[in-house]
Amino acid sequence: xxxxxxxxxxxxxxxxxxxxxxxxxxxxxxxxxxxxxxxxxxxxxxxxxxxxxxxxxxxxxxxxxxxxxxxxxxxxxxxxxxxxxxxxxxxxxxxxxxxxxxxxxxxxxxxxxxxxxxxxxxxxxxxxxxxxxxxxxxxxxxxxxxxxxxxxxxxxxxxxxxxxxxxxxxxxxxxxxxxxxxxxxxxxxxxxxxxxxxxxxxxxxxxxxxxxxxxxxxxxxxxxxxxxxxxxxxxxxxxxxxxxxxxxxxxxxxxxxxxxxxxxxxxxxxxxxxxxxxxxxxxxxxxxxxxxxxxxxxxxxxxxxxxxxxxxxxxxxxxxxxxxxxxxxxxxxxxxxxxxxxxxxxxxxxxxxxxxxxxxxxxxxxxxxxxxxxxxxxxxxxxxxxxxxxxxxxxxxxxxxxxxxxxxxxxxx
Amino acid sequence: xxxxxxxxxxxxxxxxxxxxxxxxxxxxxxxxxxxxxxxxxxxxxxxxxxxxxxxxxxxxxxxxxxxxxxxxxxxxxxxxxxxxxxxxxxxxxxxxxxxxxxxxxxxxxxxxxxxxxxxxxxxxxxxxxxxxxxxxxxxxxxxxxxxxxxxxxxxxxxxxxxxxxxxxxxxxxxxxxxxxxxxxxxxxxxxxxxxxxxxxxxxxxxxxxxxxxxxxxxxxxxxxxxxxxxxxxxxxxxxxxxxxxxxxxxxxxxxxxxxxxxxxxxxxxxxxxxxxxxxxxxxxxxxxxxxxxxxxxxxxxxxxxxxxxxxxxxxxxxxxxxxxxxxxxxxxxxxxxxxxxxxxxxxxxxxxxxxxxxxxxxxxxxxxxxxxxxxxxxxxxxxxxxxxxxxxxxxxxxxxxxxxxxxxxxxxx
Numbered sequence: 001x002x003x004x005x006x007x008x009x010x011x012x013x014x015x016x017x018x019x020x021x022x023x024x025x026x027x028x029x030x031x032x033x034x035x036x037x038x039x040x041x042x043x044x045x046x047x048x049x050x051x052x053x054x055x056x057x058x059x060x061x062x063x064x065x066x067x068x069x070x071x072x073x074x075x076x077x078x079x080x081x082x083x084x085x086x087x088x089x090x091x092x093x094x095x096x097x098x099x100x101x102x103x104x105x106x107x108x109x110x111x112x113x114x115x116x117x118x119x120x121x122x123x124x125x126x127x128x129x130x131x132x133x134x135x136x137x138x139x140x141x142x143x144x145x146x147x148x149x150x151x152x153x154x155x156x157x158x159x160x161x162x163x164x165x166x167x168x169x170x171x172x173x174x175x176x177x178x179x180x181x182x183x184x185x186x187x188x189x190x191x192x193x194x195x196x197x198x199x200x201x202x203x204x205x206x207x208x209x210x211x212x213x214x215x216x217x218x219x220x221x222x223x224x225x226x227x228x229x230x231x232x233x234x235x236x237x238x239x240x241x242x243x244x245x246x247x248x249x250x251x252x253x254x255x256x257x258x259x260x261x262x263x264x265x266x267x268x269x270x271x272x273x274x275x276x277x278x279x280x281x282x283x284x285x286x287x288x289x290x291x292x293x294x295x296x297x298x299x300x301x302x303x304x305x306x307x308x309x310x311x312x313x314x315x316x317x318x319x320x321x322x323x324x325x326x327x328x329x330x331x332x333x334x335x336x337x338x339x340x341x342x343x344x345x346x347x348x349x350x351x352x353x354x355x356x357x358x359x360x361x362x363x364x365x366x367x368x369x370x371x372x373x374x375x376x377x378x379x380x381x382x383x384x385x386x387x388x389x390x391x392x393x394x395x396x397x398x399x400x401x402x403x404x405x406x407x408x409x410x411x412x413x
Numbered sequence: 414x415x416x417x418x419x420x421x422x423x424x425x426x427x428x429x430x431x432x433x434x435x436x437x438x439x440x441x442x443x444x445x446x447x448x449x450x451x452x453x454x455x456x457x458x459x460x461x462x463x464x465x466x467x468x469x470x471x472x473x474x475x476x477x478x479x480x481x482x483x484x485x486x487x488x489x490x491x492x493x494x495x496x497x498x499x500x501x502x503x504x505x506x507x508x509x510x511x512x513x514x515x516x517x518x519x520x521x522x523x524x525x526x527x528x529x530x531x532x533x534x535x536x537x538x539x540x541x542x543x544x545x546x547x548x549x550x551x552x553x554x555x556x557x558x559x560x561x562x563x564x565x566x567x568x569x570x571x572x573x574x575x576x577x578x579x580x581x582x583x584x585x586x587x588x589x590x591x592x593x594x595x596x597x598x599x600x601x602x603x604x605x606x607x608x609x610x611x612x613x614x615x616x617x618x619x620x621x622x623x624x625x626x627x628x629x630x631x632x633x634x635x636x637x638x639x640x641x642x643x644x645x646x647x648x649x650x651x652x653x654x655x656x657x658x659x660x661x662x663x664x665x666x667x668x669x670x671x672x673x674x675x676x677x678x679x680x681x682x683x684x685x686x687x688x689x690x691x692x693x694x695x696x697x698x699x700x701x702x703x704x705x706x707x708x709x710x711x712x713x714x715x716x717x718x719x720x721x722x723x724x725x726x727x728x729x730x731x732x733x734x735x736x737x738x739x740x741x742x743x744x745x746x747x748x749x750x751x752x753x754x755x756x757x758x759x760x761x762x763x764x765x766x767x768x769x770x771x772x773x774x775x776x777x778x779x780x781x782x783x784x785x786x787x788x789x790x791x792x793x794x795x796x797x798x799x800x801x802x803x804x805x806x807x808x809x810x811x812x813x814x815x816x817x818x819x820x821x822x823x824x825x826x
């Protein structure tokens with residue numbers, strides 16, 4: 001491949017005239033005015049984005065290409081991949097309500113046919129499909145008669161019908177900077193320096209405003225008609241969930257993640273069954289976006305130091321320097337992509353999530369805490385600490401004294 | 414912070430004498446000869462690695478620091494974070510059996526105290542903790558009397574006691590290149606170019622041999638005594654599992670991921686209960702490391718084109734250019750870190766996983782397919798296609814004709 005043996009350019013520069021790259025007018029009201037996002041790995045003259053597709057899986061693609069297992073100039077055949085149900089465009093797709101994903105990202109195959117035919121490498125950053133899911137906890141609820149079979153959302157054996165979407169991050173850097181009250185230059189410098197020097201184009205190409213960061217994607221699960229999310233007449237039940245592999249998959253009892261997730265799904269289903277619509281959004285932000293190594297280090301320190309609720313956040317700060325890195329400021333973007341204007345029942349106690357959603361212009365009508373009986377034994381430490389820190393709780397926050405008395409299991413127990 | 418306002422260096426160069434950075438002798442038999450991995454974000458003169466810690470979460474850290482929520486020079490307080498059980502060092506920790514993780518990564522706090530006291534920013538890349546997990550499927554098995562309560566691995570209510578480890582990627586570039594039959598320079602060039610220009614130091618610093626890539630971590634779950642993994646006298650039951658969020662968490666019925674994972678855990682528990690030891694390794698390689706957007710695009714194309722087993726792999730290749738990007742070549746590293754020399758019962762049908770493990774010098778005695786009754790209805794397409802492609806199956810691979818007749822659900826069903 002000629003490209004492979006080409007001279008290595010360490011970074012491109014704005015002085016190199018890339019007249020072939022389409023202009024991006026972020027927030028424009030039509031897709032053609034906005035322009036396609038091009039992150040080609042072979043034709044740099046057409047690029048208008050820093051980084052590349054597939055988030056952190058870009059590394060695996062690079063490995064595959066280098067090892068000769070993938071032709072790097074392979075163009076995806078997108079026939080028949082389009083969304084299984086059409087929705088949008090919504091008013092929220094223009095302007096700066098959305099800065100961390102591409103609202104047109106599911107439809108590049110139709111919208112940018114002209115560009116594709118001229119050889120531009122444009123890829124979907126969103127895919128929308130349908131599925132049947134079955135979770136043992138929900139099947140149990142069905143068999144106990146606590147969750148009705150309606151033949152539409154919940155099928156006979158307890159299978160649940162969903163529409164689901166995978167959403168890759170697409171960052172509009174001026175918008176991200178604005179969201180955090182930073183100058184764009186500060187943001188670019190920080191992202192470059194504090195990652196150990198990732199993507200010099202963040203510095204050398206201030207004219208390129210879009211960045212595809214190597215982070216995880218987001219998944220949306222919808223119960224009922226996805227179009228109803230944008231209909232204020234339809235009652236919406238919604239949970240925003242941040243990944244916790246240890247609980248979500250393996251059921252670790254030190255936190256409430258899977259129980260609360262399942263509860264959110266059940267409530268979302270119920271909402272759909274009652275004529276409304278339900279939605280659960282799953283973010284890949286393991287261990288408060290600190291990662292699992294940090295999480296396990298903190299577990300050890302907590303357990304070795306008596307694991308009381310009053311010291312819950314303290315040990316995370318000691319190890320990580322912060323309590324949390326999830327940046328809920330960007331989280332509402334996906335809700336705006338779905339056209340959501342208000343949430344009738346918000347299945348979350350997080351004040352950070354709540355405040356971010358409300359600040360972004362979405363109303364939250366009712367907040368639903370996790371039912372007491374779903375909190376695993378060892379997770380009481382987390383729950384009480386979070387309530388004291390501002391999590392929503394109808395019965396009021398625990399006192400400093402209360403927190404000291406809530407203790408978790410020891411390591412050898 | 415002085416650092417924040419410093420002149421931006423786009424990439425460092427070997428001609429700049431960084432006499433403070435410790436030498437890394439990858440594969441040396443003692444940790445001090447090997448040397449610590451230093452990926453400091455503030456003191457570049459001490460670095461001996463490209464990239465930085467926490468895999469893809471490094472982006473969130475950069476955002477936190479830029480937004481002023483984290484002091485970038487915060488040093489983790491590692492007191493009480495050390496592993497809950499000691500194991501190793503094993504013979505496999507020296508040499509080049511391990512090139513994609515740091516075998517000493519769980520013990521930096523003790524091993525490199527001298528360096529830490531001199532101000533080197535050295536962080537654990539592995540954390541080992543213990544937990545109780547409870548999965549509804551296992552609780553059901555316990556309540557049905559099919560999985561015994563032994564009070565040690567399986568507790569009364571069906572809770573399961575585990576030791577678990579989170580492992581961050583640490584790539585020794587010459588070793589990775591060797592594994593794929595590439596020259597080191599080719600690998601560096603490919604990783605840089607095919608990610609859209611990530612980390613110019615891959616090119617400009619051929620003297621730096623270690624790279625911390627922004628990809629997901631790996632989690633090890635051990636049932637029984639983790640030290641028994643290295644004891645050939647102890648029967649080992651093991652599953653290597655690649656993440657599939659749609660099934661592992663949400664129970665999507667298009668694949669066998671969660672059912673096979675749960676079966677692997679049950680068999681691992683059983684092995685431990687019978688005096689052996691069990692292990693499940695969980696890799697963050699969503700959708701065969703193609704990511705979830707690609708996965709959902711492929712689902713749509715499959716379903717719209719009749720979804721028969723004979724075309725299963727074809728649609729992935731159309732969209733992604735390859736069938737699979739998981740690179741099982743690196744997977745056995747974590748098994749060598751655990752001291753594993755043979756696997757008595759391998760709970761996987763993948764020939765790619767099997768072959769990678771055997772090629773790395775670990776014996777596989779028995780291969781255990783997923784029990785027929787655990788295969789969800791819509792997952793038969795995947796299962797038959799995989800058997801035809803070389804997956805292990807005691808009853809022999811299906812024919813081309815067989816494959817045509819195995820069909821999945823349509824999108825609107």
